[in-house]
Amino acid sequence: MPPQTDTKNQSAATMQPAGAAPVRSRYFYKILAIVYKDITAELRTKEMLSAMFVFSLLVIFIFNFTFDLRTDNAATLAPGVLWVAIAFAGMLGLGRSFIVERDRGSLEGLLLAPVDRSAIYFGKFLGNVIFISVVEVGILPLFIVFFNQPLAVVPALVGVVVLGTIGFAGVGTLFSAMVVHTRARDVLLPILLFPVVVPVLLSAVRLTAGILDALPLEDIQSWLGLLITFDVIFLAASFILFEYIVEE
Amino acid sequence: MSAISSASKKPAGLINWGNGLTLASAIVIITGLYLAFIFAPPAANLRTPAEQFAQRIMYFHVGAAWVGFFAFFITFISGVLYLSKRTFYWDNLGYASVEIGLTFMTMVLITGSIWAKPTWNTWWTWSPRLTISAIGWLMYIGYLMLRGAMDDPSRRATFAAVYGIVSFISVPINFLAIRWWRDIHPAVVGSSAGEGSGGFDMSADMRTTLLFCVFAFTIFYVTLMYHRLKLGKTMHEIETVKQQILHQ
Amino acid sequence: MIKVIKLVKAFGSRVVLRNIDIDIAPGDFVTLLGVNGAGKTTLMSIIATLGRPTAGTVLIGGMDTAQHAAHIRRYIGLVSHKTLLYDDLSGEQNLQFYARMYDVPDSKARINEVLHQVGLWGRQKDPVRTYSRGMQQRLAIARAILHNPPILLLDEPDTGLDQNAASMLGDLLAAVGMNRRTVLMTTHNLERGVSLGKRVLVLDKGKIVRDAAGNTVTAAELKSTYFSQQG
Numbered sequence: 027m028p029p030q031t032d033t034k035n036q037s038a039a040t041m042q043p044a045g046a047a048p049v050r051s052r053y054f055y056k057i058l059a060i061v062y063k064d065i066t067a068e069l070r071t072k073e074m075l076s077a078m079f080v081f082s083l084l085v086i087f088i089f090n091f092t093f094d095l096r097t098d099n100a101a102t103l104a105p106g107v108l109w110v111a112i113a114f115a116g117m118l119g120l121g122r123s124f125i126v127e128r129d130r131g132s133l134e135g136l137l138l139a140p141v142d143r144s145a146i147y148f149g150k151f152l153g154n155v156i157f158i159s160v161v162e163v164g165i166l167p168l169f170i171v172f173f174n175q176p177l178a179v180v181p182a183l184v185g186v187v188v189l190g191t192i193g194f195a196g197v198g199t200l201f202s203a204m205v206v207h208t209r210a211r212d213v214l215l216p217i218l219l220f221p222v223v224v225p226v227l228l229s230a231v232r233l234t235a236g237i238l239d240a241l242p243l244e245d246i247q248s249w250l251g252l253l254i255t256f257d258v259i260f261l262a263a264s265f266i267l268f269e270y271i272v273e274e
Numbered sequence: 275m276s277a278i279s280s281a282s283k284k285p286a287g288l289i290n291w292g293n294g295l296t297l298a299s300a301i302v303i304i305t306g307l308y309l310a311f312i313f314a315p316p317a318a319n320l321r322t323p324a325e326q327f328a329q330r331i332m333y334f335h336v337g338a339a340w341v342g343f344f345a346f347f348i349t350f351i352s353g354v355l356y357l358s359k360r361t362f363y364w365d366n367l368g369y370a371s372v373e374i375g376l377t378f379m380t381m382v383l384i385t386g387s388i389w390a391k392p393t394w395n396t397w398w399t400w401s402p403r404l405t406i407s408a409i410g411w412l413m414y415i416g417y418l419m420l421r422g423a424m425d426d427p428s429r430r431a432t433f434a435a436v437y438g439i440v441s442f443i444s445v446p447i448n449f450l451a452i453r454w455w456r457d458i459h460p461a462v463v464g465s466s467a468g469e470g471s472g473g474f475d476m477s478a479d480m481r482t483t484l485l486f487c488v489f490a491f492t493i494f495y496v497t498l499m500y501h502r503l504k505l506g507k508t509m510h511e512i513e514t515v516k517q518q519i520l521h522q
Numbered sequence: 523m524i525k526v527i528k529l530v531k532a533f534g535s536r537v538v539l540r541n542i543d544i545d546i547a548p549g550d551f552v553t554l555l556g557v558n559g560a561g562k563t564t565l566m567s568i569i570a571t572l573g574r575p576t577a578g579t580v581l582i583g584g585m586d587t588a589q590h591a592a593h594i595r596r597y598i599g600l601v602s603h604k605t606l607l608y609d610d611l612s613g614e615q616n617l618q619f620y621a622r623m624y625d626v627p628d629s630k631a632r633i634n635e636v637l638h639q640v641g642l643w644g645r646q647k648d649p650v651r652t653y654s655r656g657m658q659q660r661l662a663i664a665r666a667i668l669h670n671p672p673i674l675l676l677d678e679p680d681t682g683l684d685q686n687a688a689s690m691l692g693d694l695l696a697a698v699g700m701n702r703r704t705v706l707m708t709t710h711n712l713e714r715g716v717s718l719g720k721r722v723l724v725l726d727k728g729k730i731v732r733d734a735a736g737n738t739v740t741a742a743e744l745k746s747t748y749f750s751q752q753g
Binding site for chain 1: 416
Binding site: 139 | 573594665
């Protein structure tokens with residue numbers, strides 16, 4: 027290799043104290059850097075996205091098929107099936123989220139960076155929300171087709187799906203960072219996560235059913251409030267607790 | 275050798291906290307049995323003997339449920355205190371409370387089933403209280419599985435504390451969601467409940483019995499906690515001595 | 523530059539570091555030797571602000587790691603025995619990501635510079651999973667010095683390198699400007715540790731048992747004194 031001399035040796039030997047202001051302003055930039063990094067890595071192989079998509083497709087297909095036998099109208103089951111599909115596919119994505127950071131020790135690399143640990147949490151959280159959303163965008167049209175729903179419900183449905191995904195991925199990202207340090211790894215994630223996110227699933231299913239049945243907003247707004255409350259409380263709790271999870 | 279002898283306890287007399295609590299538990303639980311089976315009158319509006327006998331399970335069912343959720347609260351408090359103080363005591367307390375809470379929660383589910391069969395002619399109903407107990411039970415199991423899958427004691431304590439906090443916060447939201455989910459839930463106690471199937475009014479003596487049983491189960495919980503904490507502390511001391519010998 | 527005061531680290535009841543005191547002057551090159559399980563990696567990760575001390579203090583440039591961790595991290599580069607890289611990203615993308623995380627100014631020029639220094643120029647567009655172990659370790663060193671840190675921590679930097687690549691480690695470190703950084707290195711290789719280090723520390727069962735200038739000790743002497751069981 028060509029031995030070259032470093033040209034920037036004036037700053038290396040000294041440690042000038044820097045103010046906190048530039049660090050703060052780069053906080054969001056670094057969150058986006060983590061998201062961008064995760065998306066770039068995933069787009070190279072697309073392994074996880076395709077697995078999540080095929081898996082959620084199978085859930086919709088199998089549930090539709092198996093329930094058809096005992097139910098006159100499978101469409102009454104549609105909201106539940108949609109959310110089981112999203113939850114299972116999301117679980118796959120969340121499970122991978124920190125495993126990719128662990129294999130080469132890059133989680134350590136992230137933790138070494140001069141940024142508050144919460145930026146790492148929000149970066150990974152946003153990445154997870156984006157991945158799950160991409161899968162949802164893929165399965166929503168198929169859901170409409172299989173369960174024979176009108177296209178007019180799509181905008182409202184997207185809103186519910188986003189809120190539900192935020193709640194699911196918020197706690198999921200925290201637990202995902204935990205389970206990579208255990209022996210059971212991703213086997214443990216659903217066991218920890220599902221009991222906690224029951225309110226997300228219940229309110230999302232109720233809202234989805236309300237939208238499909240074209241109920242007025244007053245009938246379902248308490249569920250909307252519950253879902254948003256859950257999202258806010260658990261994002262805040264995860265934001266505070268993430269720091270404890272990642273330190274050695 | 276000095277480490278071993280310092281860890282061993284001086285011989286305890288017959289009169290100490292542990293024996294005192296055990297005796298107190300025996301007295302209150304036996305009194306509770308007397309009150310539940312003999313003192314408390316049968317519910318006035320329940321017709322069949324099976325219904326009348328099954329109703330008496332309420333006293334222990336409610337007592338166990340109270341302890342089951344109170345233990346969860348203790349785990350939450352110890353989780354918060356562990357994260358701020360990082361001492362073995364709080365980890366031990368949280369762990370002990372989960373083990374004992376799980377035992378009582380299991381009792382809630384079993385007694386609930388036994389009560390439900392003659393009353394509603396089904397082993398299981400998705401009543402809000404029974405459902406939240408089942409979810410709490412699953413969270414306890416998750417907590418124990420998480421601990422079981424980790425080797426590093428300090429990280430295990432941190433993760434357990436975080437999971438204890440997050441799952442406890444989700445209990446009230448879970449309960450609210452489940453309550454709304456079942457619009458018609460079987461209210462078994464209270465003035466309006468008399469009209470519903472299996473409902474009854476509580477007389478003053480029944481109320482006294484119920485309150486006493488809740489008190490008795492709380493004493494029982496404290497007793498079990500005392501012994502479990504002592505056991506945990508001894509195990510910790512043995513581990514410390516083992517490590518000292520291994521790494522001398 | 524690096525000051526460790528009465529450092530204790532315990533994992534539960536297992537005490538890994540017992541009352542460690544180390545003072546490393548700016549510009550020094552210190553090697554830390556010890557058998558497996560002596561506590562080398564634990565000590566490194568605490569100095570790198572990844573782990574919290576059970577008791578005691580670590581000062582980096584006079585700042586306490588317990589209070590100013592996020593700020594101190596700017597001044598530290600770590601080469602671990604794992605690469606800390608993303609296999610699915612190219613070498614250049616890995617460096618770009620870390621440049622963003624470390625607020626490296628004029629990052630494009632700086633990335634090109636370090637790629638030349640570690641001899642990976644020309645392969646920077648290939649995914650890291652296609653690199654040999656030696657190339658990955660060179661990229662790991664490039665990653666560690668990307669933000670031009672005054673302190674370089676090398677935790678077993680020769681792990682997984684073949685004999686040829688490992689012997690070039692000294693040249694490689696010189697090429698990335700080791701001489702004006704404060705370096706703390708752990709290694710299994712006594713000869714390399716003694717030859718590279720201006721000062722040699724030996725860690726045994728969580729205690730510093732030897733502290734000597736590099737030219738006053740020989741690998742053979744250390745081996746017979748401290749490493750006899752390991753062979």
